[in-house]
Amino acid sequence: MxxxxxxxxxxxxxxxxxxxxxxxxxxxxxxxxxxxxxxxxxxxxxxxxxxxxxxxxxxxxxxxxxxxxxxxxxxxxxxxxxxxxxxxxxxxxxxxxxxxxxxxxxxxxxxxxxxxxxxxxxxxxxxxxxATAATHSLFRRMPRPPEGDAGRGYTVSFPALPGAPSYPWRQISRMYRxxxxxxxxxxxxxxxxxxxxxxxxxxxxxxxxxxxxxxxxxxxxxxxxxxxxxxxxxxxxxPPASTGEGDPAGDVNAWLDAFPDSSVAYVSFGTMMVPPPPHAAALAAALERSGTPFVWAAATATLPDGFEDRAVAAGTGLVLRGWAPQVAALRHRAVGCFVTHCGWNSVLEACAAGVPMLAWPMAADQFFNARLVVEEARVALAASWGGFGAVPEADELARALAQVVGEAGAGMRARAVEIAARMAExxxxxxxxxxxxxxxxxxxxxxx
CATH class of the missing domain: 3.40.50.2000 (Glycogen Phosphorylase B;)
Structure with missing residues (x-):
């Protein structure tokens, strides 16, 4: 809306x-x-x-x-x-x-x-x-997998789109499937x-x-x-408004001020998507194992017992419930990675802020968006392509975080900054x- x-x-x-x-x-x-x-x-x-x-x-x-x-x-x-x-x-x-x-x-x-x-x-x-063209193409052409064993590994191609992209059936929106x-x-x-x-x-x-x-x-x-x-x-x-005293965005930015440039992961799965507890637990473990400071806009997500308390005690994590000042946080110099479900609003906000992403699509148009930023714009790394149906290993997520945050993600960050400048133009x-x-x-x- x-x-x-x-x-x-x-x-x-x-x-x-x-x-x-x-x-x-x-x-x-x-x-x-x-x-x-x-x-x-x-x-x-x-x-x-x-x-x-x-x-x-x-x-x-x-x-x-x-x-x-x-x-x-x-x-x-x-x-x-x-x-x-x-x-x-x-x-x-x-x-x-x-x-x-x-x-x-x-x-x-x-x-x-x-x-x-x-x-x-x-x-x-x-x-x-x-995503708009692909979604309308589905209802125009009505592709569906063959029955039985022949349908395993079925992919949907979009031959009328540039590059004729194709996607595994499980990555097609549940609404159409x-x-x-x-x-x-x-x-x-x-x-x-x-x-x-x-x-x-x-x-x-x-x-x-x-x-x-x-x-x-x-x-x-x-x-x-x-x-x-x-x-x-x-x-x-x-454009984002300036923050003032007592503004939640100002409070988050004040917390971020303590960290070096591009060292913090901002985590959000949007306003309509709640990561299942096993997915949230894998990401929580990855953040702890990698030592990556984070701001997690958790809304109603269920996080592992003790995770938030440990992060607060160590001063390395901030969990937000309710509304989160995402645009302001992404534009803070300390944020070096956005762990996102790749909803389109989030993709635009990350690109406009020049922040690389750890893409974790789950449903709807998110797989189309994730492929765009991972494979074409090359401003994101895939956390998982399995959606709700697969939980990545915490060690895999920790390695992915390390590839995006800090110096390791310098090349990706440079491309993100370039796209941000072109979007501003x-x-x-x-x-x-x-x-x-x-x-x-x-x-x-x-x-x-």
Whole structure:
């Protein structure tokens, strides 16, 4: 959600007027955007169909389509009335008619609503273009392993993508595998329809940039994205704010100040991913055996008994529960390695900070992202390719940490710093992402 709100802020700052759909469960997320752009952004509220807290970890669960279905009719009615230039509605007269819909790639159900209203829908992808294209390719081509022994070792290739990458079946997202392996219930069919609807959209807007994914962006048009235009406007997140007294980021940075440059590992598996206890135990043992100082954003992860106490007593480890100031921590001079599940937000934040990664993908788009930073950008080392299904040996993880942290990781760090500089140029005046964003704004403006 946050990258989409960051994009909305960038569009509003360039003179577009936006209406952002919300429910009572997501109102709190819009507050900063509405406060920053009070004259150009307004919210459109619908009753929430979600009865759980959306401020933390969530997922595209089996009830997702029920929630979307409850929004479909009232949103479609609003959209049709506000897309007409002859509407007598006072709100339309005051704000002008709606000329386009921009919605997340899990909201493919908005595509037929936009089509009925006679306006284009742009698909916002918070992932990179490689992962976005590969995911849509799966639902377009429907590959599946042969039955029996013939299916062992099955790999999925993507011949329409540059380099024709291939991935073992176990590294393909569980969302797709469960569908292909026979779980074709209403929920699974809805997921498939969602991605096929996306390919009917007018264009894709990706939170990525040429310095990181130029290989795929320069190969446009991509068949796996229905040969639609891809606007690469990322990273869309604003630069980190300065920290003050009492700020959690300031507290973490103060702790980091005691360590030499590039000597500390920052560990986080994101807001939606909790490493299973055996995986967390292997990493904890590796940190202790290697003597690597660390900051672990553990959220709700179960860590081995006594691990945190020993780290605190030795002054070599800091375990954070709840919100963690990841962007600020990654930009501290002492952090020399990011142990990450390779969620796309984390990948962008590490690359923008010039910090090499120890890549430990688990699910979803993470294997695509990990291959990108390990094999193509060469700013990461793989901790494990086994995901949830395999626990690496602690000694292997300790050796991997030693290869990334400190002097041993100097070459990888130099490449990471170079990519960070190029990413900063991309979002700066005249940079590739800035030009793409300005082009997108012009394209949207033509529909007024």
């Amino acid at each position: 946050q990258p989409l709100l960051h994009l909305a802020s960038l569009l509003a700052a360039r003179g577009l007027r936006l209406t952002v759909v919300e429910t009572s469960a997501t109102t709190h997320l819009l507050a900063p955007l509405l406060a920053e752009h009070p004259s150009s952004v307004r919210s459109l509220s619908f009753p929430s169909t979600v009865d759980h807290d959306t401020s933390g970890r969530t997922s595209v669960g089996a009830d997702f389509h029920a929630h979307a279905a409850a929004l479909r009719a009232p949103l479609g009615e609003w959209l049709r009335s506000h897309a007409r230039s002859d509407s007598e509605d006072d709100d339309v007269a005051a704000d002008g008619r709606v000329v386009a819909v921009i919605s997340d790639f899990f909201c493919g159900w908005t595509q037929p609503l936009a089509a009925e209203a006679g306006i284009p829908r742009l698909v916002f992808a918070p992932s990179g273009v490689l 469960s569908y292909a392996e026979g779980g074709r219930d209403e929920h699974s069919e809805g997921i498939k329809d969602n991605f096929l609807w996306n390919m009917e959209g007018a264009a894709f807007v990706c939170n990525t940039c040429h310095p990181l994914e130029g290989k795929y962006l320069e190969a446009q048009p991509l068949t796996d994205l229905a040969s639609k235009r891809v606007w690469a406007v990322g990273p869309v997140a604003p 991309a979002i700066g005046e005249g940079g590739s992402s800035r030009r793409e964003l300005d082009g997108l704004v012009q394209e949207l403006g033509r529909g007024r």
